[in-house]
Amino acid sequence: MTKSKHKLTDVAREMMSGVVQIHVEGYIEEDIQSILNPSIKIPGIWSGSGFFVKFKNLEGYIVTNAHVIRNAYKVEISSMLTSEERFDTEIVGLVKQLEPDVALIKLxxxxxxxxxxxxxQPIAYLELSEKTNPSRGEAIKAIGYPLGMVEPNxxxxxxxxFISGSELTTERFVTNAAINPGNSGGPSINENFEVVGLNTAMMVNAENIGFITPASFVKIIIENLLLFNEPHFADIGGKLQKNAENFNLFLNQSQAKGVIVSKVLKNGFLESAKIQPYDVILSINQVEFDRHGIVMGKEGxxxxxxxxxxxxxxxxxxEVEITYLRNGKRETTKAFAMRDPQKGIVSxxxxxxxxxxxxxxxxxxPLSFEIIQAIQEIDPYSQVDLLKVIDQDQPMLVVTHIYQGTEADEMEWSIGELITQANHQEVHTLExxxxxxxxxxxxxxxxxxxxGTIGYFNVEESIKFGI
Structure with missing residues (x-):
């Protein structure tokens, strides 16, 4: 493909040959019954979009959204290049928590x-944009197979x-290009024959608001998936809070600039950098932040x-350079970027x-974020105790289903009970x-x-564990 600028419509027509439809058979993950009782799995079929990605010397690799193939047991693709033929794929890896919503499959x-x-004709491999800062108002085309259409739209x-990321989420671009169910995983492209990002979601009950995962994040994900099967981003390794003029005397600062470190997590990035609580982070790699943690300067x-x-x-x-304020003195430190510290309660x-x-x-x-959310929908009061243990280092066991007429039911146990001891021994894992x-x-x-709930159960000689 030539790199000179072309009419965007012509570019889209040429690039759509690299876009594929993804056909999935899997389990419907939103079903609360399946979350609380994993022996119940509700099968379903659905479709999405993806595209052959140009990355190093890889052949047959396809980028899509993680939510398209999560909980799939069969994934096939079809292409306008091959009539209605379907082709089996393998899942290389995916971002299980959908932040960002990216997956990689291959023929x-x-x-x-x-x-x-x-x-x-030969496979058209689409190139991810190197540009991390597209302009507001930049024209794009979104390509995909919405609503199960058999031809690309x-x-x-x-x-x-633009929507900023957070401690738990990644940045997204906002577009007014129509993104409908089935479009997920297709590319949004520019007039330079580049993929600006990955069509990810639409805003329900809103007109012409869709979301795109930036190509810069997609690149990091692909690299990590090829190496580790599950990607991880660099993480701050602590809790931050907004600065304010009220803190000037306490922090010995002349003005509220930069963000306050309120907590340093064990084995995290800030601890590695020897940052302490009440330090004020002014910049990372010379990128300065205001008191809200927003990037300052022209880009801001x-x-x-x-x-x-x-x-x-x-x-x-x-290696990352951090400039911070401690007791009114400006300091600089360095540490190597690392993922978030592992917690006991995970997704x-x-x-x-x-x-x-x-x-x-x-x-x-084992307690997980999905279980907490499912239990909240059934019993909002149970969630209060569950949320208290999210930040602990050890995992916890939770009761997620009670069968009627059983020992547990007779003792009036309920969903959401967190087991801490068995015969006076601490237990944190199923093993x-x-x-x-x-x-x-x-x-x-x-x-x-x-x-405080207790149970006294008879352990039969012939007891069998359902796993």
Whole structure:
């Protein structure tokens, strides 16, 4: 493809040959029953979009949204180059938490050969833009297969706005180009034959507001997926809060500039940099921040980029320079970018990866963010105790289902109970809990919960664990 500027419509027509439709068979992950009782899996079929990506010397690799293939057990693609033929793919990896919503799949070796043999022309590999700062008002075209259409659809629009990232989310571009269900995973392209970003979502109940995952994040994800199967961004490794003039005397600062470090997490980036609570971070790699943590200078006029957006785009392992204020004195330190410190309570959205025990008439699982959210929909009061343990270093076990007429039901146990002890031993994992139960076959076992609830269960000699 030539690099000189062309009419955007002509560019889109040429690039759409690299866009594919993705056909998925999998489990419907939104079903609360499946989250609280993993033995229940609701099958479903759906479709999305993707595109062959130009990356190093890779062949047959396709970028899409993670939500398109998450919890899939069969993923096929079709292309306008190959009539209505379908081709099997393998999942290389995906961002399980959908932040950002990116996944990488590939044609199997045999299917790549068959695709090349069937295609009416060579595969068009689309190039990710090197530009990290598109302009508001920049024209784009979104390409994909919305609503299950069998031919690629092209919609036009502009980059209309930007949404800053946060501690838990990544930056997104906003567009007025129509993005509908099925468009997810397709590219948004510019007149330079480049992919600006990945069509990710639409705003429900709003007109002409869609979201694009920037190509800069997609590149980092691809690199990480090829190396680790699951990507991680650099993380600040602590809690930050807005600065204010009221803090001037306390922090010995002349004006409220930069963000306050309110907490330093163990084994995190800030600890590695020897940053302490109440230090004020003024800049990272010479990028300065105002008291809200927003990037200052010319870039800040046109973009609402913040400190989290800056840190996430630094490759893990790269040295980072931090300028900060401590007791009124300006200091500089360096540390290597690293991922967020591992917590005991994590996200686990992949249904087939959820381990559980079925014993004493109840389902017991490691506590995860998905379980907290599901329990909130059933019993909002249970969530209060669950949220208290999110930041702890150790995992926790939670009761997610009670079968009627069982021992647990007779003792009036409820969903959301957090198990802390079994026969006076602390238990944090399913393996620890199962070992205590197995060691007491033919006896009874006392189980205690964080709420104070107790249970005294008979352990049968022939007890079997449903896992």
């Amino acid at each position: 199997t070796d045999e299917e790549l050969k068959r695709f090349k043999k069937t295609a009416i 092209i919609t036009g629009g502009e980059i209309t706005n 006029i046109y973009r609402h980029k913040n400190i989290f957006d800056i840190i996430k785009l630094i490759p893990i392992g790269q 686990n959205p992949i249904l087939n990866e959820r381990a559980y025990l079925e014993v004493f008439g109840m389902i017991i699982q 620890e809990f199962q070992k205590v139960v197995e060691d007491n076959r033919g006896k009874s076992i006392l189980i205690k919960c964080l709420s």
